[in-house]
Amino acid sequence: MESTGFAHWLVVAIEAGTAFLLLLLALAVVVVLVTWVVDRNQTANSVLRNFPVIGHFRYWFLHLGEFFRQYLYSSDREEMPFNRAERTWVYRAAKNVDNTNAFGSSRDLRGEGVPFFVNAPFPALGEEHVEPVPVTIGPYAREPYSHASFFNISAMSFGALSAPAIRALARGAAKAGIWMDTGEGGLAPYHLEGGCDIVFEIGTAKYGVRTPDGKLDDEKLLAICANKQVKMVSIKLGQGAKPGMGGLLPGAKVTAEIAAIRGIPVGQDSQSPNRHLDIGNVQQLMDAINHIRNLTGKPVGFKAVLGGVEWIGDLCDEIATRGLQSAPDFIIVDGSEGGTGAAPQTLMEGVGLPLHEALPALLDMLIVKGMRERIKVVCSGKCITAYDVAWALSIGADFVNSARGFMLALGCIQSLQCNRNTCPTGITTQNPKLQRGLVVADKSERVYHYATNLMHEVGIIAHSCGVDEPRQLDRTHCRVVGDDGLSVPLVKLYPYPQAT
Numbered sequence: 001m002e003s004t005g006f007a008h009w010l011v012v013a014i015e016a017g018t019a020f021l022l023l024l025l026a027l028a029v030v031v032v033l034v035t036w037v038v039d040r041n042q043t044a045n046s047v048l049r050n051f052p053v054i055g056h057f058r059y060w061f062l063h064l065g066e067f068f069r070q071y072l073y074s075s076d077r078e079e080m081p082f083n084r085a086e087r088t089w090v091y092r093a094a095k096n097v098d099n100t101n102a103f104g105s106s107r108d109l110r111g112e113g114v115p116f117f118v119n120a121p122f123p124a125l126g127e128e129h130v131e132p133v134p135v136t137i138g139p140y141a142r143e144p145y146s147h148a149s150f151f152n153i154s155a156m157s158f159g160a161l162s163a164p165a166i167r168a169l170a171r172g173a174a175k176a177g178i179w180m181d182t183g184e185g186g187l188a189p190y191h192l193e194g195g196c197d198i199v200f201e202i203g204t205a206k207y208g209v210r211t212p213d214g215k216l217d218d219e220k221l222l223a224i225c226a227n228k229q230v231k232m233v234s235i236k237l238g239q240g241a242k243p244g245m246g247g248l249l250p251g252a253k254v255t256a257e258i259a260a261i262r263g264i265p266v267g268q269d270s271q272s273p274n275r276h277l278d279i280g281n282v283q284q285l286m287d288a289i290n291h292i293r294n295l296t297g298k299p300v301g302f303k304a305v306l307g308g309v310e311w312i313g314d315l316c317d318e319i320a321t322r323g324l325q326s327a328p329d330f331i332i333v334d335g336s337e338g339g340t341g342a343a344p345q346t347l348m349e350g351v352g353l354p355l356h357e358a359l360p361a362l363l364d365m366l367i368v369k370g371m372r373e374r375i376k377v378v379c380s381g382k383c384i385t386a387y388d389v390a391w392a393l394s395i396g397a398d399f400v401n402s403a404r405g406f407m408l409a410l411g412c413i414q415s416l417q418c419n420r421n422t423c424p425t426g427i428t429t430q431n432p433k434l435q436r437g438l439v440v441a442d443k444s445e446r447v448y449h450y451a452t453n454l455m456h457e458v459g460i461i462a463h464s465c466g467v468d469e470p471r472q473l474d475r476t477h478c479r480v481v482g483d484d485g486l487s488v489p490l491v492k493l494y495p496y497p498q499a500t
């Protein structure tokens with residue numbers, strides 16, 4: 001009796017299921033037919049006009065390709081901005097797992113532009129190696145800053161990055177003894193978690209330190225710099241990914257908290273001006289630097305992407321007139337290959353000098369003008385592995401910053417979604433559901449390990465070259481492969497100039 005009842009219900013369920021499937025099928029046919037008619041008769045898209053319905057798959061595949069090409073199709077050394085070999089190196093350094101490879105390198109060592117280092121026949125013994133010596137920035141400031149770590153976290157704003165990402169960076173930075181730059185979005189409480197050294201950036205919109213009409217609010221800046229963690233102030237003139245354009249934060253990312261910290265309306269696109277309203281020439285730049293340094297007592301410098309260095313020469317001449325103490329305490333030179341939360345492709349790809357041209361040009365101008373000792377040089381632009389950083393130190397940088405290296409350490413999978421609030425790893429999204437994926441306690445350890453392992457490996461390069469610490473590397477220690485497949489020493493490519 002019971003089994004007859006069960007069979008009855010089974011038949012009813014199968015009939016209902018079949019009817020449902022038929023309904024779905026009918027609906028699908030209607031959708032396809034309507035789409036076919038719409039596609040065929042629309043005038044805007046020629047692919048869909050010629051290939052109605054199936055033409056849509058092209059967009060789907062294009063979208064999926066962004067995610068899957070790195071896993072399925074691209075070779076280890078092929079992708080941009082960072083190829084799989086580079087990303088894997090960072091991931092492994094961050095996870096603090098074995099970073100050795102087997103059999104041989106997949107890097108073509110004869111490729112144009114490839115740098116390599118010149119090992120010494122008799123390198124220093126392990127016990128002769130020394131820790132990097134602290135470099136003092138801002139000797140004339142009331143609170144000079146001495147800092148040893150040559151690899152630090154580049155400017156990325158709270159807004160471009162999520163709160164958990166900032167927290168993980170801040171805690172990791174504190175543990176690794178490196179600084180973290182706030183980027184142009186103001187100082188958030190998350191930057192202060194863990195107690196790392198902070199470089200406070202003033203962007204062109206002066207977010208966090210602005211008056212209602214966009215000028216510098218001295219009181220707000222003083223309040224921020226009263227915090228002992230804030231060690232230096234950086235005036236952002238520009239960044240490599242968008243020279244001549246201000247920051248851009250899409251409205252979807254402007255939450256109430258971010259709006260309050262920046263001093264802007266909630267939910268609206270936030271576009272900062274393409275330059276500081278009050279800095280239109282070298283003299284005004286010097287005025288701003290000296291005003292902020294006198295006000296805060298902190299070392300003050302600026303960040304720029306270079307189109308040339310003549311204006312740096314003019315700046316040095318102005319310093320010579322005003323006196324050495326008036327000089328910027330540091331210059332952060334950002335290569336045009338630099339990253340961003342959001343920028344137009346045209347500016348990203350077509351404007352500004354890449355780091356391998358900008359860094360030696362800047363350093364040489366400072367040497368020529370006798371300012372090299374006074375002005376410390378920080379550089380950034382795709383320096384995410386030990387040999388990128390060792391190259392920059394060999395050219396002569398005092399410090400190297402990285403933004404995207406640290407994003408990879410946080411778990412970034414290079415899905416190129418930073419401008420869309422849809423970052424799948426929770427790093428560049430303000431969507432709490434996606435932020436859930438980023439566990440601060442775990443990722444801060446990765447930040448710490450990435451920084452310390454990278455600096456350790458730069459130390460290995462330095463010791464192999466026969467010097468005691470990485471900042472002793474110079475242009476004789478690195479060679480770069482030319483278009484004939486043969487390498488030339490950096491010192492031949494960029495000979496040290498004479499001071500005038």
Ligand SMILES: Cc1cc2nc3c(=O)[nH]c(=O)nc-3n(C[C@H](O)[C@H](O)[C@H](O)COP(=O)(O)O)c2cc1C
Nearest residue numbers: 154155156183184338339340341381382402403404
């Ligand atoms: C998500 C993101 C946000 C950024 N925000 C800022 C910013 O607020 N201010 C700034 O000066 N640079 C900003 N940058 C540029 C970086 O600080 C850095 O100069 C550039 O990306 C080069 O370093 P990298 O090649 O290691 O990423 C940002 C970069 C990224 C990827």
